[in-house]
Amino acid sequence: xxxxxxxxxxxxxxxxxxxxxxxxxxxxxxxxxxxxxxxxxxxxxxxxxxxxxxxxxxxxxxxxxxxxxxxxxxxxxxxxxxxxxxxxxxxxxxxxxxxxxxxxxxxxxxxxxxxxxxxxxxxxxxxxxxxxxxxxxxxxxxxxxxxxxxxxxxxxxxxxxxxxxxxxxxxxxxxxxxxxxxxxxxxxxxxxxxxxxxxxxxxxxxxxxxxxxxxxxxxxxxxxxxxxxxxxxxxxxxxxxxxxxxxxxxxxxxxxxxxxxxxxxxxxxxxxxxxxxxxxxxxxxxxxxxxxxxxxxxxxxxxxxxxxxxxxxxxxxxxxxxxxxxxxxxxxxxxxxxxxxxxxxxxxxxxxxxxxxxxxxxxxxxxxxxxxxxxxxxxxxxxxxxxxxxxxxxxxxxxxxxxxxxxxx
Numbered sequence: 001x002x003x004x005x006x007x008x009x010x011x012x013x014x015x016x017x018x019x020x021x022x023x024x025x026x027x028x029x030x031x032x033x034x035x036x037x038x039x040x041x042x043x044x045x046x047x048x049x050x051x052x053x054x055x056x057x058x059x060x061x062x063x064x065x066x067x068x069x070x071x072x073x074x075x076x077x078x079x080x081x082x083x084x085x086x087x088x089x090x091x092x093x094x095x096x097x098x099x100x101x102x103x104x105x106x107x108x109x110x111x112x113x114x115x116x117x118x119x120x121x122x123x124x125x126x127x128x129x130x131x132x133x134x135x136x137x138x139x140x141x142x143x144x145x146x147x148x149x150x151x152x153x154x155x156x157x158x159x160x161x162x163x164x165x166x167x168x169x170x171x172x173x174x175x176x177x178x179x180x181x182x183x184x185x186x187x188x189x190x191x192x193x194x195x196x197x198x199x200x201x202x203x204x205x206x207x208x209x210x211x212x213x214x215x216x217x218x219x220x221x222x223x224x225x226x227x228x229x230x231x232x233x234x235x236x237x238x239x240x241x242x243x244x245x246x247x248x249x250x251x252x253x254x255x256x257x258x259x260x261x262x263x264x265x266x267x268x269x270x271x272x273x274x275x276x277x278x279x280x281x282x283x284x285x286x287x288x289x290x291x292x293x294x295x296x297x298x299x300x301x302x303x304x305x306x307x308x309x310x311x312x313x314x315x316x317x318x319x320x321x322x323x324x325x326x327x328x329x330x331x332x333x334x335x336x337x338x339x340x341x342x343x344x345x346x347x348x349x350x351x352x353x354x355x356x357x358x359x360x361x362x363x364x365x366x367x368x369x370x371x372x373x374x375x376x377x378x379x380x381x382x383x384x385x386x387x388x389x390x391x392x393x394x395x396x397x398x399x400x401x402x403x404x405x406x407x408x409x
Contacts, residue, residue: 001029001044001274002066004075004084007051007058015244017266021076021099022048024270033278040280051080059083067091072277074113074270077101084110088284095284097273099266102287109284113273115264116291118337119301119328121165123292124213124236124262125172125182126324127303130317131211131234131259133177163342163352168335169213170353171346175324175333182354183207197223199359205231211259214238221246228254234312237261241304250308259313261304268300294329 003025005018012019029044049066051058059080067073067087074097075084081101088096088110095109102112170182200223204212212227213236214220221242227233235258237243247255269290276282290300303321306313327333336346336353343351 001025001277002047002049002070002073003270004049004051004059004063004073004080006076006079007054011050015240017076017240020266021270024267025274027267027271028274028278038279041278044278054079056082060086063087064090067094067096071095072097072274074099074273076266095277095282097282097284099269099273106285106287111273111282111284112287113269114287114289115269115301116289117161117164118168118335118339119291120238120262120264121168122172122328122335123301123303123325124238125169126176127236127260127313127317127321128169128211128213129173129176129180130320131312132180134314134317135210135312160340160342164337164339167337167342167344167347167353171336171344174353183357192218192222194222197226201227201231203357203359204233209233211236213262214242225252225254228257233257234259234309237304239264243304243307256308258307259309260306263302263304265300265302268298272300292325292328294326299325
């Protein structure tokens with residue numbers, strides 16, 4: 001069995017997606033597999049492949065050449081997608097999987113393994129709403145007429161992978177704080193852009209934002225670091241435990257304002273996929289979803305510890321969040337988000353649970369949240385079909401979601 005890690009300078013540094021994924025593969029692929037646990041293999045050998053860089057070309061010479069050496073191969077994210085499909089087309093008797101990316105239409109011997117992105121936004125929205133409600137209008141030592149909560153989400157401009165998180169967030173805020181209203185804005189990049197970051201920061205400051213949810217990769221982290229240090233904004237990270245990875249265990253200024261992170265746990269996801277393959281109950285040609293579980297050890301989506309911010313993300317709120325997670329796992333709480341479109345099913349005539357704002361500071365056309373287009377951006381795949389840019393880490397855009405709580409109402 002082979003695991004293809006992401007290229008780039010971070011390698012398997014603690015807390016990164018690579019490190020978590022590698023641990024999951026090692027947990028599942030042990031030399032001698034336990035008997036009487038349903039495994040169809042007696043032994044497992046793990047081959048770990050790491051490209052020289054995080055670029056399409058770095059994978060093209062690596063994955064196809066190694067595919068015939070393994071019964072199963074799994075890769076992470078968008079960049080290996082073309083190489084995985086090339087290898088799958090050439091090795092029809094082999095099974096492949098790609099995490100955090102979705103092939104549309106599906107490929108017969110490739111499983112697309114996705115996090116339930118609507119649950120990522122929903123969990124962040126629940127926490128954001130609870131924090132706003134608990135602050136009672138006093139945020140970062142200052143009294144405001146409104147206590148506000150904001151969410152940064154990376155994604156292709158107005159495509160389903162973005163809308164799932166945005167509308168999940170809006171739905172979560174409403175459950176936790178019924179008097180809150182959610183807003184959103186698209187920026188169109190995930191890369192560091194200081195000028196655009198300043199524009200977005202001003203947009204949030206003008207609305208007295210108190211909490212920001214970052215699923216905006218490099219751009220979001222850059223903006224959050226400025227907001228936490230200069231404005232006292234509280235942050236909810238995404239993907240990894242950002243207090244560990246991007247605030248370097250509290251050594252980076254502003255770390256005391258990191259409330260938590262919605263962690264997409266590659267250890268759980270990869271371990272479960274590998275174990276399913278070893279039990280011969282994992283097939284290609286479909287999309288497999290992993291989400292919250294009442295047992296943190298089995299939950300692919302979870303909240304990181306509060307670290308330095310337990311004075312705001314209090315024990316009381318933490319207990320509430322545990323209850324929300326249990327209800328989500330049981331199906332008692334649902335996001336109300338349609339996976340295919342990413343639209344909200346609970347927002348009446350609107351397809352969105354958030355009101356979209358423009359970067360100029362006002363409401364965008366269709367300020368009620370209606371989308372101007374439902375077209376999904378796609379790119380030609382190696383087979384002449386199409387692939388959907390999806391997942392948590394490989395979305396190309398920027399969304400800010402703000403929820404306003406009227407203090408004392």
